[in-house]
Amino acid sequence: MNYLRAFVSLILLLPGLLMAECLTRGTGDMGIIIERAAGSLKVVDTSAHQVLFRVEGLGDLSHASAVYSRDERYAYVFGRDGGLSKVDILCGRVVKRIIQGGNSIGGAISQDGSLIAVSNYEPGGVKIFSADDLSLVADIAATEITDREGKKKGSKTVGLVDVPGQRFAVSLYDSGESWIIDMSNPAKPAIQRFEKIGSLPYDALTTPNGRYYIAGLFGQDGLSLLDLWHPEKGPRLILKNYGRGQQKLPVYKMPHLEGWAMADDRAFLPAVGRHAVLVVGSKDWEEIGQIPVHGQPVFVMARPDGRQIWVNFAFPHNDTIQVIDTETLKIIKTLKTGKGTLHMEFSPRGEEVWISVRDHDEVQVYDTRSMKRTHQLPVDKPSGIFFTARAHKTGL
Amino acid sequence: MRSLSSVMLALFVMFASSTLMAELKPARQAELRYLLRHDCGSCHGMRLEGGLGPALTPQRLDPWRAKQLAATILHGRPGTPMPPWRPFFTDQEALWLARQLKQGVHRP
Numbered sequence A: 001m002n003y004l005r006a007f008v009s010l011i012l013l014l015p016g017l018l019m020a021e022c023l024t025r026g027t028g029d030m031g032i033i034i035e036r037a038a039g040s041l042k043v044v045d046t047s048a049h050q051v052l053f054r055v056e057g058l059g060d061l062s063h064a065s066a067v068y069s070r071d072e073r074y075a076y077v078f079g080r081d082g083g084l085s086k087v088d089i090l091c092g093r094v095v096k097r098i099i100q101g102g103n104s105i106g107g108a109i110s111q112d113g114s115l116i117a118v119s120n121y122e123p124g125g126v127k128i129f130s131a132d133d134l135s136l137v138a139d140i141a142a143t144e145i146t147d148r149e150g151k152k153k154g155s156k157t158v159g160l161v162d163v164p165g166q167r168f169a170v171s172l173y174d175s176g177e178s179w180i181i182d183m184s185n186p187a188k189p190a191i192q193r194f195e196k197i198g199s200l201p202y203d204a205l206t207t208p209n210g211r212y213y214i215a216g217l218f219g220q221d222g223l224s225l226l227d228l229w230h231p232e233k234g235p236r237l238i239l240k241n242y243g244r245g246q247q248k249l250p251v252y253k254m255p256h257l258e259g260w261a262m263a264d265d266r267a268f269l270p271a272v273g274r275h276a277v278l279v280v281g282s283k284d285w286e287e288i289g290q291i292p293v294h295g296q297p298v299f300v301m302a303r304p305d306g307r308q309i310w311v312n313f314a315f316p317h318n319d320t321i322q323v324i325d326t327e328t329l330k331i332i333k334t335l336k337t338g339k340g341t342l343h344m345e346f347s348p349r350g351e352e353v354w355i356s357v358r359d360h361d362e363v364q365v366y367d368t369r370s371m372k373r374t375h376q377l378p379v380d381k382p383s384g385i386f387f388t389a390r391a392h393k394t395g396l
Numbered sequence B: 001m002r003s004l005s006s007v008m009l010a011l012f013v014m015f016a017s018s019t020l021m022a023e024l025k026p027a028r029q030a031e032l033r034y035l036l037r038h039d040c041g042s043c044h045g046m047r048l049e050g051g052l053g054p055a056l057t058p059q060r061l062d063p064w065r066a067k068q069l070a071a072t073i074l075h076g077r078p079g080t081p082m083p084p085w086r087p088f089f090t091d092q093e094a095l096w097l098a099r100q101l102k103q104g105v106h107r108p
Helices: A002-018 A388-392 B002-022 B026-044 B066-075 B091-103
Strands: A030-035 A040-045 A050-055 A065-068 A074-078 A083-088 A093-099 A103-109 A115-122 A124-130 A136-141 A144-146 A152-154 A157-163 A167-172 A177-182 A190-194 A201-206 A212-217 A223-227 A236-238 A261-263 A266-270 A276-281 A287-292 A297-302 A308-313 A320-325 A330-336 A341-346 A352-357 A362-367 A372-378 A382-387
Touching: A030 A074, A030 A352, A050 A093, A050 A372, A065 A103, A065 A382, A065 A388, A074 A103, A083 A103, A103 A157, A115 A157, A115 A167, A124 A152, A124 A157, A124 A167, A157 A212, A167 A201, A177 A212, A177 A223, A212 A266, A261 A297, A266 A297, A276 A297, A297 A341, A308 A341, A320 A341, A352 A382, A362 A382, A382 A388, B026 B091, B066 B091
Parallel strands: A157 A201, A341 A382
Antiparallel strands: A030 A040, A030 A382, A040 A050, A065 A074, A074 A083, A083 A093, A103 A115, A115 A124, A124 A136, A144 A152, A157 A167, A167 A177, A177 A190, A201 A212, A212 A223, A223 A236, A261 A266, A266 A276, A276 A287, A297 A308, A308 A320, A320 A330, A341 A352, A352 A362, A362 A372
Protein backbone atom coordinates (compact mmCIF):
# COMPACT_ATOMS: atom_id res chain seq x y z
CA MET A 1 0.00 0.00 0.00
CA ASN A 2 2.80 2.32 0.91
CA TYR A 3 4.55 1.42 -2.33
CA LEU A 4 1.45 2.34 -4.28
CA ARG A 5 1.22 5.70 -2.56
CA ALA A 6 4.87 6.42 -3.30
CA PHE A 7 4.37 5.39 -6.91
CA VAL A 8 1.35 7.66 -7.33
CA SER A 9 3.09 10.65 -5.81
CA LEU A 10 6.11 10.02 -8.08
CA ILE A 11 3.85 10.05 -11.14
CA LEU A 12 2.27 13.28 -9.95
CA LEU A 13 5.66 14.87 -9.36
CA LEU A 14 7.21 13.83 -12.66
CA PRO A 15 5.98 16.68 -14.89
CA GLY A 16 7.38 19.17 -12.40
CA LEU A 17 10.71 17.40 -12.34
CA LEU A 18 10.98 17.15 -16.11
CA MET A 19 10.01 20.72 -16.93
CA ALA A 20 11.78 23.59 -15.24
CA GLU A 21 9.34 25.65 -13.24
CA CYS A 22 8.92 29.16 -14.58
CA LEU A 23 9.20 31.93 -12.03
CA THR A 24 6.43 34.41 -11.34
CA ARG A 25 8.23 37.63 -10.45
CA GLY A 26 9.57 40.85 -11.90
CA THR A 27 12.86 40.63 -13.80
CA GLY A 28 14.24 44.09 -13.00
CA ASP A 29 16.75 42.70 -10.54
CA MET A 30 17.86 39.82 -12.69
CA GLY A 31 20.73 39.24 -15.07
CA ILE A 32 22.78 36.67 -16.89
CA ILE A 33 26.42 35.66 -16.63
CA ILE A 34 28.13 33.95 -19.57
CA GLU A 35 30.06 30.75 -18.88
CA ARG A 36 32.40 31.13 -21.82
CA ALA A 37 34.02 27.69 -21.88
CA ALA A 38 30.96 25.56 -21.16
CA GLY A 39 28.69 27.34 -23.64
CA SER A 40 26.16 27.99 -20.91
CA LEU A 41 24.92 30.90 -18.86
CA LYS A 42 23.66 31.49 -15.38
CA VAL A 43 20.53 33.48 -14.66
CA VAL A 44 21.00 35.43 -11.43
CA ASP A 45 18.97 37.35 -8.89
CA THR A 46 20.96 40.51 -8.17
CA SER A 47 19.09 41.31 -4.94
CA ALA A 48 19.51 37.87 -3.38
CA HIS A 49 22.94 37.30 -4.99
CA GLN A 50 21.78 33.88 -6.07
CA VAL A 51 21.86 31.74 -9.15
CA LEU A 52 18.33 30.95 -10.37
CA PHE A 53 19.02 28.82 -13.45
CA ARG A 54 21.78 27.43 -15.55
CA VAL A 55 20.97 27.41 -19.27
CA GLU A 56 23.08 25.12 -21.47
CA GLY A 57 23.60 24.41 -25.13
CA LEU A 58 24.44 27.91 -26.35
CA GLY A 59 27.48 26.95 -28.45
CA ASP A 60 30.81 28.79 -28.44
CA LEU A 61 30.38 31.66 -25.99
CA SER A 62 33.95 32.91 -25.97
CA HIS A 63 33.39 36.59 -26.63
CA ALA A 64 29.64 36.38 -26.13
CA SER A 65 27.40 39.36 -25.47
CA ALA A 66 23.70 39.89 -24.91
CA VAL A 67 20.87 42.40 -25.19
CA TYR A 68 17.41 42.33 -23.60
CA SER A 69 13.88 42.56 -24.89
CA ARG A 70 12.11 45.69 -23.66
CA ASP A 71 9.92 43.63 -21.31
CA GLU A 72 13.16 42.36 -19.72
CA ARG A 73 12.06 38.77 -20.05
CA TYR A 74 14.21 37.59 -22.93
CA ALA A 75 17.96 37.77 -23.35
CA TYR A 76 19.33 37.56 -26.89
CA VAL A 77 22.76 35.97 -26.67
CA PHE A 78 25.30 36.41 -29.46
CA GLY A 79 27.88 33.63 -29.63
CA ARG A 80 31.24 33.54 -31.33
CA ASP A 81 30.12 30.67 -33.56
CA GLY A 82 27.40 32.76 -35.19
CA GLY A 83 24.76 31.44 -32.81
CA LEU A 84 21.89 33.72 -31.82
CA SER A 85 19.84 32.40 -28.90
CA LYS A 86 16.69 33.82 -27.38
CA VAL A 87 16.63 32.85 -23.71
CA ASP A 88 13.60 33.14 -21.44
CA ILE A 89 15.14 34.17 -18.12
CA LEU A 90 11.95 33.51 -16.14
CA CYS A 91 11.87 29.89 -17.25
CA GLY A 92 15.60 29.37 -17.65
CA ARG A 93 15.38 27.93 -21.13
CA VAL A 94 16.24 28.60 -24.73
CA VAL A 95 13.11 29.60 -26.65
CA LYS A 96 14.74 29.75 -30.06
CA ARG A 97 18.26 29.32 -31.37
CA ILE A 98 19.69 29.83 -34.85
CA ILE A 99 23.16 29.77 -36.39
CA GLN A 100 23.05 32.95 -38.40
CA GLY A 101 26.67 33.34 -39.50
CA GLY A 102 30.06 31.67 -39.34
CA ASN A 103 31.71 33.85 -36.78
CA SER A 104 30.12 36.77 -35.03
CA ILE A 105 31.02 39.43 -32.55
CA GLY A 106 27.91 40.92 -31.06
CA GLY A 107 24.65 42.61 -31.72
CA ALA A 108 22.03 45.13 -30.79
CA ILE A 109 18.28 45.48 -30.35
CA SER A 110 16.38 48.20 -32.20
CA GLN A 111 14.85 51.24 -30.49
CA ASP A 112 11.34 49.72 -30.61
CA GLY A 113 12.55 46.27 -29.59
CA SER A 114 11.31 44.57 -32.75
CA LEU A 115 14.62 43.87 -34.47
CA ILE A 116 17.85 42.13 -33.49
CA ALA A 117 20.96 43.03 -35.50
CA VAL A 118 24.07 40.85 -35.47
CA SER A 119 27.51 41.85 -36.63
CA ASN A 120 29.60 39.18 -38.31
CA TYR A 121 33.27 38.54 -38.92
CA GLU A 122 32.62 35.60 -41.23
CA PRO A 123 31.11 36.38 -43.64
CA GLY A 124 31.45 40.08 -42.84
CA GLY A 125 28.26 42.09 -42.68
CA VAL A 126 25.16 42.65 -40.61
CA LYS A 127 22.10 40.44 -40.42
CA ILE A 128 18.85 41.68 -38.96
CA PHE A 129 16.22 39.40 -37.45
CA SER A 130 12.75 39.63 -36.02
CA ALA A 131 13.05 39.80 -32.21
CA ASP A 132 9.93 37.67 -32.03
CA ASP A 133 10.85 34.49 -33.91
CA LEU A 134 14.40 35.25 -35.12
CA SER A 135 13.34 35.08 -38.77
CA LEU A 136 15.62 36.95 -41.17
CA VAL A 137 14.50 40.48 -42.01
CA ALA A 138 17.57 41.91 -43.77
CA ASP A 139 21.01 40.70 -44.83
CA ILE A 140 23.45 43.53 -45.39
CA ALA A 141 26.76 42.57 -46.98
CA ALA A 142 29.96 44.32 -45.96
CA THR A 143 32.38 46.07 -48.28
CA GLU A 144 34.57 43.55 -50.09
CA ILE A 145 38.27 43.66 -49.30
CA THR A 146 41.35 41.65 -50.29
CA ASP A 147 43.10 40.13 -47.28
CA ARG A 148 46.86 39.64 -46.80
CA GLU A 149 46.68 36.25 -48.40
CA GLY A 150 45.07 37.69 -51.53
CA LYS A 151 41.59 36.33 -50.83
CA LYS A 152 38.51 38.42 -51.37
CA LYS A 153 36.08 38.62 -48.47
CA GLY A 154 33.65 40.89 -46.69
CA SER A 155 35.12 43.34 -44.16
CA LYS A 156 34.63 42.35 -40.54
CA THR A 157 31.94 44.41 -38.85
CA VAL A 158 32.42 45.74 -35.31
CA GLY A 159 30.89 48.14 -32.82
CA LEU A 160 27.26 47.52 -33.75
CA VAL A 161 24.87 49.58 -31.59
CA ASP A 162 21.30 50.80 -31.75
CA VAL A 163 20.75 54.53 -32.15
CA PRO A 164 17.54 56.59 -32.11
CA GLY A 165 15.28 56.64 -35.14
CA GLN A 166 15.09 52.85 -35.49
CA ARG A 167 18.67 52.89 -36.73
CA PHE A 168 21.81 50.89 -36.12
CA ALA A 169 25.39 52.15 -36.38
CA VAL A 170 28.25 49.80 -37.24
CA SER A 171 31.90 50.07 -38.25
CA LEU A 172 33.92 48.06 -40.76
CA TYR A 173 37.28 46.89 -39.44
CA ASP A 174 39.14 46.14 -42.65
CA SER A 175 37.74 48.89 -44.85
CA GLY A 176 37.74 51.67 -42.22
CA GLU A 177 34.11 52.77 -42.52
CA SER A 178 31.14 53.60 -40.30
CA TRP A 179 27.61 52.93 -41.52
CA ILE A 180 24.21 54.06 -40.31
CA ILE A 181 21.50 51.54 -41.14
CA ASP A 182 17.99 52.97 -41.02
CA MET A 183 15.40 50.21 -40.47
CA SER A 184 12.29 52.43 -40.39
CA ASN A 185 11.11 50.39 -43.34
CA PRO A 186 12.29 46.86 -42.54
CA ALA A 187 11.80 45.76 -46.13
CA LYS A 188 14.11 48.50 -47.37
CA PRO A 189 17.10 49.18 -45.13
CA ALA A 190 18.55 52.61 -45.95
CA ILE A 191 22.32 52.71 -45.50
CA GLN A 192 24.45 55.80 -45.14
CA ARG A 193 28.15 54.98 -45.59
CA PHE A 194 31.05 57.01 -44.24
CA GLU A 195 34.42 56.05 -45.71
CA LYS A 196 37.96 56.71 -44.50
CA ILE A 197 36.99 57.15 -40.86
CA GLY A 198 40.47 55.94 -39.79
CA SER A 199 42.59 52.80 -39.75
CA LEU A 200 41.17 49.54 -38.33
CA PRO A 201 38.19 50.52 -36.16
CA TYR A 202 38.05 47.70 -33.58
CA ASP A 203 34.93 48.60 -31.57
CA ALA A 204 32.54 51.49 -31.04
CA LEU A 205 30.00 52.95 -28.64
CA THR A 206 27.26 55.51 -28.53
CA THR A 207 26.58 58.16 -25.90
CA PRO A 208 23.59 57.42 -23.63
CA ASN A 209 21.40 59.85 -25.56
CA GLY A 210 22.40 58.22 -28.82
CA ARG A 211 23.79 61.41 -30.29
CA TYR A 212 27.45 60.53 -30.79
CA TYR A 213 28.88 57.35 -32.27
CA ILE A 214 32.55 56.84 -31.47
CA ALA A 215 34.77 54.18 -33.03
CA GLY A 216 38.14 53.27 -31.49
CA LEU A 217 40.99 52.81 -33.96
CA PHE A 218 43.67 50.17 -33.75
CA GLY A 219 45.70 51.24 -36.77
CA GLN A 220 46.37 54.81 -35.64
CA ASP A 221 46.04 57.15 -32.67
CA GLY A 222 42.64 58.67 -32.14
CA LEU A 223 38.98 57.80 -32.38
CA SER A 224 36.39 58.54 -35.02
CA LEU A 225 33.43 60.64 -33.85
CA LEU A 226 30.15 60.86 -35.72
CA ASP A 227 27.45 63.33 -34.63
CA LEU A 228 24.17 61.56 -35.42
CA TRP A 229 22.26 64.82 -35.10
CA HIS A 230 24.37 66.04 -38.02
CA PRO A 231 25.49 63.03 -40.02
CA GLU A 232 25.88 65.31 -43.05
CA LYS A 233 29.00 66.74 -41.41
CA GLY A 234 30.62 63.29 -41.51
CA PRO A 235 32.92 61.70 -38.95
CA ARG A 236 35.94 63.46 -37.53
CA LEU A 237 39.08 62.25 -35.83
CA ILE A 238 39.42 63.10 -32.13
CA LEU A 239 42.36 62.57 -29.74
CA LYS A 240 44.54 62.10 -32.79
CA ASN A 241 47.82 62.71 -31.01
CA TYR A 242 47.23 60.78 -27.82
CA GLY A 243 50.17 58.45 -28.51
CA ARG A 244 52.51 61.47 -28.67
CA GLY A 245 54.43 59.71 -31.45
CA GLN A 246 55.77 57.09 -29.07
CA GLN A 247 56.24 53.42 -29.91
CA LYS A 248 53.06 51.48 -29.13
CA LEU A 249 53.16 48.84 -26.44
CA PRO A 250 51.98 45.38 -27.49
CA VAL A 251 48.24 44.81 -26.98
CA TYR A 252 47.46 41.28 -25.75
CA LYS A 253 43.72 41.83 -25.72
CA MET A 254 41.72 44.43 -27.60
CA PRO A 255 40.00 47.07 -25.48
CA HIS A 256 36.21 47.13 -25.55
CA LEU A 257 34.11 50.21 -25.95
CA GLU A 258 30.93 49.39 -24.15
CA GLY A 259 28.63 51.72 -22.43
CA TRP A 260 29.86 55.19 -21.86
CA ALA A 261 32.17 56.24 -19.08
CA MET A 262 31.20 59.80 -18.44
CA ALA A 263 31.27 62.19 -15.52
CA ASP A 264 30.06 65.77 -15.77
CA ASP A 265 31.32 66.72 -19.19
CA ARG A 266 34.33 64.45 -19.26
CA ALA A 267 34.46 61.11 -21.03
CA PHE A 268 36.91 58.31 -20.22
CA LEU A 269 38.22 55.98 -22.90
CA PRO A 270 40.86 53.24 -23.11
CA ALA A 271 44.07 54.10 -24.99
CA VAL A 272 45.40 51.46 -27.38
CA GLY A 273 49.05 50.47 -27.01
CA ARG A 274 49.48 52.72 -24.00
CA HIS A 275 48.81 51.91 -20.38
CA ALA A 276 46.52 54.88 -19.94
CA VAL A 277 42.92 55.97 -19.69
CA LEU A 278 42.20 58.97 -21.91
CA VAL A 279 40.13 61.84 -20.57
CA VAL A 280 38.32 63.97 -23.11
CA GLY A 281 35.95 66.91 -22.86
CA SER A 282 32.54 65.96 -24.24
CA LYS A 283 31.78 69.48 -25.47
CA ASP A 284 34.79 70.13 -27.69
CA TRP A 285 36.23 66.57 -27.76
CA GLU A 286 39.69 67.88 -26.85
CA GLU A 287 42.03 65.84 -24.67
CA ILE A 288 41.96 66.87 -21.01
CA GLY A 289 44.53 64.40 -19.80
CA GLN A 290 45.77 60.84 -19.54
CA ILE A 291 45.67 58.73 -16.41
CA PRO A 292 48.53 56.21 -16.22
CA VAL A 293 47.15 52.82 -15.20
CA HIS A 294 48.33 49.29 -14.39
CA GLY A 295 48.23 47.87 -17.94
CA GLN A 296 46.42 48.01 -21.27
CA PRO A 297 42.83 48.93 -20.29
CA VAL A 298 40.08 46.66 -21.64
CA PHE A 299 36.84 47.97 -20.10
CA VAL A 300 36.67 51.54 -18.80
CA MET A 301 33.29 51.76 -17.09
CA ALA A 302 31.63 54.51 -15.08
CA ARG A 303 29.62 53.83 -11.98
CA PRO A 304 26.12 54.97 -12.96
CA ASP A 305 26.43 58.17 -10.89
CA GLY A 306 29.65 59.03 -12.73
CA ARG A 307 31.76 59.49 -9.63
CA GLN A 308 34.04 56.48 -10.18
CA ILE A 309 35.58 54.76 -13.18
CA TRP A 310 36.42 51.05 -12.87
CA VAL A 311 39.03 49.65 -15.22
CA ASN A 312 40.20 46.11 -15.99
CA PHE A 313 43.23 45.11 -18.05
CA ALA A 314 44.59 42.90 -20.81
CA PHE A 315 46.91 39.92 -20.33
CA PRO A 316 49.35 39.79 -18.52
CA HIS A 317 47.83 42.39 -16.17
CA ASN A 318 44.36 40.84 -16.08
CA ASP A 319 44.39 40.05 -12.35
CA THR A 320 43.68 43.65 -11.34
CA ILE A 321 40.96 46.28 -11.21
CA GLN A 322 41.70 49.96 -10.68
CA VAL A 323 39.21 52.56 -9.54
CA ILE A 324 39.60 56.19 -10.64
CA ASP A 325 37.98 59.16 -8.92
CA THR A 326 36.49 61.26 -11.71
CA GLU A 327 36.87 64.52 -9.86
CA THR A 328 40.57 64.30 -9.02
CA LEU A 329 41.49 61.88 -11.86
CA LYS A 330 43.49 59.88 -9.31
CA ILE A 331 43.51 56.13 -8.80
CA ILE A 332 41.86 55.59 -5.44
CA LYS A 333 41.96 51.81 -5.28
CA THR A 334 43.81 48.87 -6.82
CA LEU A 335 42.07 45.54 -6.30
CA LYS A 336 43.69 42.16 -6.92
CA THR A 337 40.62 40.26 -8.04
CA GLY A 338 42.49 37.31 -9.60
CA LYS A 339 43.77 36.12 -12.98
CA GLY A 340 41.34 36.41 -15.85
CA THR A 341 39.35 39.39 -14.57
CA LEU A 342 37.33 39.78 -17.75
CA HIS A 343 34.25 41.89 -17.27
CA MET A 344 32.20 43.93 -14.81
CA GLU A 345 28.64 45.14 -14.53
CA PHE A 346 27.23 47.75 -12.16
CA SER A 347 23.87 47.33 -10.51
CA PRO A 348 21.44 49.79 -12.14
CA ARG A 349 22.03 52.52 -9.53
CA GLY A 350 25.63 51.64 -8.91
CA GLU A 351 25.85 50.54 -5.27
CA GLU A 352 27.39 47.25 -6.39
CA VAL A 353 29.64 45.99 -9.11
CA TRP A 354 29.83 42.35 -10.21
CA ILE A 355 33.19 41.18 -11.55
CA SER A 356 33.98 38.02 -13.55
CA VAL A 357 37.17 36.25 -12.52
CA ARG A 358 37.71 33.49 -15.08
CA ASP A 359 40.56 31.54 -13.51
CA HIS A 360 38.88 31.41 -10.11
CA ASP A 361 35.58 30.28 -11.61
CA GLU A 362 33.74 32.93 -9.66
CA VAL A 363 31.93 36.22 -9.87
CA GLN A 364 32.86 38.64 -7.11
CA VAL A 365 30.48 41.33 -5.91
CA TYR A 366 31.89 44.58 -4.48
CA ASP A 367 30.26 47.40 -2.59
CA THR A 368 31.34 50.40 -4.66
CA ARG A 369 31.48 52.77 -1.70
CA SER A 370 33.70 50.72 0.58
CA MET A 371 35.26 48.92 -2.41
CA LYS A 372 35.11 45.74 -0.34
CA ARG A 373 33.98 42.35 -1.53
CA THR A 374 30.56 41.44 -0.18
CA HIS A 375 29.53 38.29 -2.08
CA GLN A 376 30.81 35.71 -4.46
CA LEU A 377 29.06 33.23 -6.71
CA PRO A 378 30.49 30.09 -8.31
CA VAL A 379 30.36 30.47 -12.09
CA ASP A 380 32.29 28.28 -14.56
CA LYS A 381 34.83 30.45 -16.46
CA PRO A 382 32.68 33.59 -16.26
CA SER A 383 32.99 36.34 -18.84
CA GLY A 384 30.25 38.84 -19.78
CA ILE A 385 27.74 39.93 -17.12
CA PHE A 386 24.53 41.52 -18.38
CA PHE A 387 21.79 42.87 -16.11
CA THR A 388 18.26 43.46 -17.35
CA ALA A 389 18.49 47.24 -16.80
CA ARG A 390 20.31 47.29 -20.14
CA ALA A 391 16.91 46.78 -21.78
CA HIS A 392 16.19 50.48 -21.43
CA LYS A 393 19.54 51.93 -22.40
CA THR A 394 20.41 53.06 -25.88
CA GLY A 395 23.57 51.40 -27.18
CA LEU A 396 23.51 48.47 -24.75
CA MET B 1 84.55 17.56 -44.36
CA ARG B 2 82.54 20.69 -44.10
CA SER B 3 79.36 18.92 -45.20
CA LEU B 4 80.01 16.18 -42.68
CA SER B 5 80.31 18.70 -39.86
CA SER B 6 77.14 20.46 -40.92
CA VAL B 7 75.34 17.11 -40.96
CA MET B 8 76.71 16.47 -37.49
CA LEU B 9 75.60 19.91 -36.41
CA ALA B 10 72.14 19.38 -37.86
CA LEU B 11 71.88 16.02 -36.10
CA PHE B 12 73.03 17.63 -32.89
CA VAL B 13 70.49 20.44 -33.22
CA MET B 14 67.72 17.92 -33.95
CA PHE B 15 68.74 15.82 -31.00
CA ALA B 16 69.09 18.81 -28.71
CA SER B 17 65.76 20.31 -29.74
CA SER B 18 63.94 16.99 -29.35
CA THR B 19 65.50 16.64 -25.89
CA LEU B 20 64.37 20.15 -25.06
CA MET B 21 60.89 19.41 -26.37
CA ALA B 22 60.77 16.41 -24.11
CA GLU B 23 61.74 18.66 -21.23
CA LEU B 24 58.56 20.74 -21.44
CA LYS B 25 56.94 19.66 -18.20
CA PRO B 26 53.34 18.44 -18.24
CA ALA B 27 52.32 21.26 -15.90
CA ARG B 28 53.78 23.85 -18.29
CA GLN B 29 52.13 22.12 -21.24
CA ALA B 30 48.80 22.40 -19.45
CA GLU B 31 49.46 26.10 -18.77
CA LEU B 32 50.29 26.72 -22.41
CA ARG B 33 47.19 24.88 -23.61
CA TYR B 34 45.06 26.97 -21.25
CA LEU B 35 46.70 30.16 -22.45
CA LEU B 36 46.20 29.14 -26.07
CA ARG B 37 42.50 28.57 -25.53
CA HIS B 38 41.75 31.57 -23.37
CA ASP B 39 44.31 34.28 -24.10
CA CYS B 40 45.24 33.59 -27.73
CA GLY B 41 41.54 32.79 -27.98
CA SER B 42 40.54 36.35 -27.12
CA CYS B 43 41.44 37.30 -30.71
CA HIS B 44 41.53 33.94 -32.50
CA GLY B 45 38.44 32.48 -30.81
CA MET B 46 38.43 30.00 -27.94
CA ARG B 47 38.17 27.17 -30.48
CA LEU B 48 40.85 28.95 -32.53
CA GLU B 49 38.46 29.15 -35.44
CA GLY B 50 39.03 32.86 -35.83
CA GLY B 51 37.78 36.17 -34.49
CA LEU B 52 39.35 39.56 -35.06
CA GLY B 53 42.48 37.47 -35.68
CA PRO B 54 42.51 34.67 -38.27
CA ALA B 55 41.64 31.02 -37.62
CA LEU B 56 44.53 28.89 -36.33
CA THR B 57 43.28 25.56 -37.63
CA PRO B 58 45.71 22.97 -39.08
CA GLN B 59 44.12 23.46 -42.48
CA ARG B 60 44.75 27.18 -42.54
CA LEU B 61 48.24 26.87 -41.04
CA ASP B 62 49.25 24.17 -43.53
CA PRO B 63 51.27 26.53 -45.80
CA TRP B 64 53.60 27.45 -42.93
CA ARG B 65 56.20 25.37 -41.15
CA ALA B 66 56.13 25.10 -37.39
CA LYS B 67 59.34 27.15 -37.18
CA GLN B 68 57.78 30.02 -39.12
CA LEU B 69 54.72 29.94 -36.88
CA ALA B 70 56.95 29.93 -33.80
CA ALA B 71 58.71 33.03 -35.13
CA THR B 72 55.32 34.74 -35.62
CA ILE B 73 54.32 33.85 -32.07
CA LEU B 74 57.56 35.24 -30.65
CA HIS B 75 57.91 38.36 -32.79
CA GLY B 76 54.30 39.18 -33.69
CA ARG B 77 53.17 40.41 -37.09
CA PRO B 78 53.93 44.09 -37.63
CA GLY B 79 51.09 46.04 -39.18
CA THR B 80 48.50 43.75 -37.59
CA PRO B 81 47.26 43.47 -33.99
CA MET B 82 49.35 40.29 -33.47
CA PRO B 83 51.75 41.22 -30.65
CA PRO B 84 55.12 39.64 -29.86
CA TRP B 85 54.78 36.94 -27.19
CA ARG B 86 58.54 36.80 -26.59
CA PRO B 87 58.25 37.95 -22.94
CA PHE B 88 56.11 34.93 -22.08
CA PHE B 89 57.51 32.01 -24.09
CA THR B 90 60.91 30.45 -24.68
CA ASP B 91 61.88 29.36 -28.21
CA GLN B 92 61.03 25.78 -27.29
CA GLU B 93 57.65 26.73 -25.92
CA ALA B 94 56.79 28.73 -29.03
CA LEU B 95 57.79 25.78 -31.22
CA TRP B 96 55.76 23.43 -29.04
CA LEU B 97 52.72 25.74 -29.41
CA ALA B 98 53.25 25.94 -33.17
CA ARG B 99 53.34 22.14 -33.41
CA GLN B 100 50.23 21.86 -31.27
CA LEU B 101 48.45 24.23 -33.64
CA LYS B 102 49.58 22.29 -36.70
CA GLN B 103 48.34 19.07 -35.13
CA GLY B 104 45.06 20.71 -34.19
CA VAL B 105 44.34 21.35 -30.54
CA HIS B 106 41.37 23.55 -31.17
CA ARG B 107 38.84 20.80 -30.49
CA PRO B 108 38.96 20.10 -26.76
